[in-house]
Amino acid sequence: MKVNVHAVNFNVDKKLVDFIDVRVNKLEKYFDKIVSSDVFLKVERTSDKENKIVEAKIIVPGDEFIVKKQCKSFEEGVELASEAMERLLLKRKEKIRAHV
Numbered sequence: 001m002k003v004n005v006h007a008v009n010f011n012v013d014k015k016l017v018d019f020i021d022v023r024v025n026k027l028e029k030y031f032d033k034i035v036s037s038d039v040f041l042k043v044e045r046t047s048d049k050e051n052k053i054v055e056a057k058i059i060v061p062g063d064e065f066i067v068k069k070q071c072k073s074f075e076e077g078v079e080l081a082s083e084a085m086e087r088l089l090l091k092r093k094e095k096i097r098a099h100v
Contacts, residue, residue, distance in 0.1 A: 001025055001034055008042040016041075016074055023082045027058065031089035035059040039081075041074055056081040063092065 003024045005017050020039050028034055040055040054077030055068045067084045071077040 001028055001037060004036070004038045006038060006040045008040060010041075010043060012041060019075060020078050023078050024056070024058075027082060027085055027089060030086050031060060031093055033060055034089075035061065039078070044070075052077055054078050054081045056085055058085060058089070060089070060092065065089070065092075 001024070003021050005012060005020050024037050024039065027037075036059045038057045040053075040057075042053040042055070044051040044053060050070050050072050052072065052074050053068065053070050054074060055066065056078075058065045065085060065088045067081045067088070069077045069080040069084070071080060
């Protein structure tokens, strides 16, 4: 699966992109029909320490899931967002199984 990483108003380093790639590709274990995925990284201009925003968008046939997390680091945000996405994908899979 191709993971598109979009950094808003800053340059993202290769290590973070690789980390996001690995973490998001693990989601295919939970739902194998993922069409595409986008991860948006933003830094909010506040004095708050939790100013890193990670927004993950995953498209599956017939649906689209968006998860947004705000944390102190992008790594933490990606972890939390992918865990939330796992739950959404598992719910979706159960729903599909129930209708079959």
